[in-house]
Amino acid sequence: MSRPDRREASQLRALNCSLGQLNRADGSTQFSAGNTSVVSGVYGPVEAKVYEEKLDRAVVEVKFRADIGAPTTKDKWVESAVRSTFEREILAHLHPRTLVQIVIQLREGDGSVDSAAINATTLALVDAGIPLKCMITAATCAVLFDDTTVVDPTQEEIDAARSTHTFAFASGSNDRGPLYVDSRGEFTMDEYSHCYDMCTLATERVLAFMRTAIEGKVTKEAKIGAA
Amino acid sequence: MGETGQVTFAMQTFERIHPVEFQRRFLSQSTRHSGREFMQFRTLQIIKGAISTAQGSATVRLGNTTVVCGIKAEVCEPDVKRPTSGYLTTNVELSPMCSARFRPGAPSDEAQVASEHIHRLSTHLIDLTHLCIESGRAAWSLSADIVCLKHDGNVLDAAVIALVAALEDLQLPRAEFDSATGMVSAERTMCSGVEVKKRLFPATFTLVDDVYVVADADDAEEQMATASLLVVINGDGKLVNVWKRGSGVISKETIEQCVQAARVRMVEIAKAIE
Numbered sequence: 040m041s042r043p044d045r046r047e048a049s050q051l052r053a054l055n056c057s058l059g060q061l062n063r064a065d066g067s068t069q070f071s072a073g074n075t076s077v078v079s080g081v082y083g084p085v086e087a088k089v090y091e092e093k094l095d096r097a098v099v100e101v102k103f104r105a106d107i108g109a110p111t112t113k114d115k116w117v118e119s120a121v122r123s124t125f126e127r128e129i130l131a132h133l134h135p136r137t138l139v140q141i142v143i144q145l146r147e148g149d150g151s152v153d154s155a156a157i158n159a160t161t162l163a164l165v166d167a168g169i170p171l172k173c174m175i176t177a178a179t180c181a182v183l184f185d186d187t188t189v190v191d192p193t194q195e196e197i198d199a200a201r202s203t204h205t206f207a208f209a210s211g212s213n214d215r216g217p218l219y220v221d222s223r224g225e226f227t228m229d230e231y232s233h234c235y236d237m238c239t240l241a242t243e244r245v246l247a248f249m250r251t252a253i254e255g256k257v258t259k260e261a262k263i264g265a266a
Numbered sequence: 267m268g269e270t271g272q273v274t275f276a277m278q279t280f281e282r283i284h285p286v287e288f289q290r291r292f293l294s295q296s297t298r299h300s301g302r303e304f305m306q307f308r309t310l311q312i313i314k315g316a317i318s319t320a321q322g323s324a325t326v327r328l329g330n331t332t333v334v335c336g337i338k339a340e341v342c343e344p345d346v347k348r349p350t351s352g353y354l355t356t357n358v359e360l361s362p363m364c365s366a367r368f369r370p371g372a373p374s375d376e377a378q379v380a381s382e383h384i385h386r387l388s389t390h391l392i393d394l395t396h397l398c399i400e401s402g403r404a405a406w407s408l409s410a411d412i413v414c415l416k417h418d419g420n421v422l423d424a425a426v427i428a429l430v431a432a433l434e435d436l437q438l439p440r441a442e443f444d445s446a447t448g449m450v451s452a453e454r455t456m457c458s459g460v461e462v463k464k465r466l467f468p469a470t471f472t473l474v475d476d477v478y479v480v481a482d483a484d485d486a487e488e489q490m491a492t493a494s495l496l497v498v499i500n501g502d503g504k505l506v507n508v509w510k511r512g513s514g515v516i517s518k519e520t521i522e523q524c525v526q527a528a529r530v531r532m533v534e535i536a537k538a539i540e
Contacts, residue, residue: 112382119379120511127492127513209515216517220495220510223386227504228525235518 043195044073051178051191051241054248056159058166058256064142066167070159072191074149079159081167083139091138096131098138103156106145117143121156124177124207124219130170139169150194151179153205153221158245165253174249175218177207178241180234182226188233190241202226204234208242286475289490293478300329300484305527307469307482310538312427314435321408322436326428329484330418335428337410337436341450344398344405352397352405356385358412358425365417365485383509384412384425387466387498390506391433396460400443404450408436419484422496426468431539433462464501467535469528471495473514481527495521497528 046052052073061067064080071077087098101122103114121143129139141163143156154177161175181192181200189196197203202224206217222231281288281299292299302308308329317323320336344351358380362368373381388410397406410432412425437457441450472483473493480487483494492514498507505525510516516524 112378112385115375115378116382119375123511124513212515216515216520217510218513218515220508220521222505222508225390225500225504225506228522231505231508232518232522 042189044193046189048187048189049237049240051244052193054245056162056248056252058162058252064163064167066163066165066169068159068162068166069146070155070162071146072151072155072158073193074147075151075155075193076146077152077155077159078144078146079156079163080142080144081139081160081163081169082142083167083169084134084137085140087136087138092136093131095135097129097134097136099126099129099131099141100138101125101141101143101160103143104145106148117153117156120153120219120221121160124157124175125160125164128172128175128209128218129164130172133170148194150192150197151205153177154179154191154207157207157219158249162249162252165249166256172209173212174210174246175207176210176242176245176249177205177219178238178245179203179205180237180241182224182230182234188230188237190237200224202230204231204238206235206238206242208239210246285486286490289486290475293474293480298480299486304478305481307531307534308484310427310535312431312538314431320432321438322432322434324428324431324435326424326431328420328424328427328482330416331414331421331424331484332416333412333414333421333424333428335410335412335425335432337408337432339436339438340407340409341399341404341441341452342407344402348394349402350398350405351394353407354388354392354394354397354410355408356388356410356412356429357381358384358414358421360414360417360421364414367417380422380425383422384429387426387507388429390464390466390500391430391462392460393463399441399450400445403445403448404441404443406438406441417485419486419488420470420482423468423470423482426466426498427535427539430462430465433460434539436460465536465539466498466500466506467528467532468496468498469524469531471497471516471524471527473512473516476514479516479520479524481524481531495524497525499528499532503529503532 056070066081069078101118103117157177181203204222207219311327313325316325317336321339322337360377439452439454440456441452472491493512496509500506
């Protein structure tokens with residue numbers, strides 16, 4: 040069966056990103072996959088509030104705002120997912136008693152929002168120059184009712200899916216295991232494994248995309264520096 | 267005082283001043299401070315219908331963790347987009363009563379995330395169209411309040427089990443819609459239950475100190491956790507949710523083993539609910 044937007048089952052939507060668009064943030068990224076678009080801004084290391092500062096490391100705080108409506112517990116859920124994924128991949132002990140604040144604004148949600156938020160945050164952290172252990176990339180898969188598995192589903196596909204699976208991996212350690220997993224719906228262990236493999240491949244492609252984006256930015260800056 | 271330069275103290279003192287080292291001593295010997303094995307869950311006790319003022323309720327004890335779920339039913343107008351559906355809202359309350367870690371005031375992030383996650387799971391439990399009284403005019407709105415009384419780790423498992431048990435205990439009065447007056451009359455003497463589509467059986471596994479995977483961690487173990495994995499299986503034996511959080515890495519094979527262990531646990535939970 041062909042997909043509504045004529046993509047192959049394992050094909051991601053067109054990825055797009057631009058780094059450093061926000062001039063007041065220490066680092067920022069506008070990341071989009073098809074119609075799903077997310078802006079992530081990073082402020083840090085900045086002074087932490089006395090009651091939340093940690094003596095031996097930086098505190099990581101994540102704020103997620105949806106595109107429309109008042110904040111709900113759904114936003115809190117995404118915040119907790121992103122925070123738990125990044126908390127220990129940021130080399131927080133290099134900046135004790137400080138705060139790294141990550142603000143994610145959803146611009147348009149057309150499926151696979153959680154993984155877009157994670158991907159945007161990785162790029163924003165790199166743009167801010169926050170030391171990281173590794174690059175974190177995420178991808179989403181959906182198993183449809185006709186048993187086909189599709190990568191990077193749109194909202195239309197998610198609404199018609201039997202289960203959806205989001206995985207995040209740390210670069211270079213895919214074989215060690217996932218950093219973040221959220222599989223929901225009704226599925227078997229085989230379907231889960233299949234989605235795991237498909238998302239592993241998809242995250243590798245996202246990582247290659249990120250690498251090009253960062254290389255582009257670095258060469259541009261080097262040119263400006265030389266001139 | 268023992269030998270020169272060596273200090274000895276009672277086990278309780280050691281636990282207080284070096285909680286992490288205390289746990290490590292047990293874990294490195296392939297055992298746990300509670301005497302359980304790594305993959306052993308605590309005993310589960312379920313009491314249905316504990317609150318007489320609620321339409322459905324259940325108390326769940328998982329070792330020292332206690333949660334109570336009460337379901338209150340009210341009549342309201344259905345959503346315009348879904349005229350034949352009622353509502354099921356879930357709320358998890360982690361008050362200062364259950365643990366010193368929680369402060370009074372607005373719900374903590376942990377409580378909000380738990381509420382949201384249980385809400386997502388609750389869509390598998392009942393068919394909301396069964397809550398319809400009159401299409402487009404009146405439907406039942408169920409609010410399930412899950413209150414934690416004692417927090418000794420793994421509240422999420424206890425909360426899911428409590429919600430399932432409370433829904434099974436639920437008795438709704440027979441309601442009739444009078445189109446002339448637009449009023450709903452309920453007959454309290456004629457009650458009937460709401461069918462629970464498929465039960466949910468949760469099992470949580472925790473990666474402690476980046477090395478040891480333990481089932482059903484208690485509060486002391488959760489404090490050292492670097493990752494946690496929730497596996498939820500439904501009555502058909504199909505997976506409903508696999509949710510791994512935290513940056514400790516749990517390998518693909520270990521996740522598969524945990525799913526197997528969750529299937530074993532499923533039988534235990536089913537026995538306790540009956």
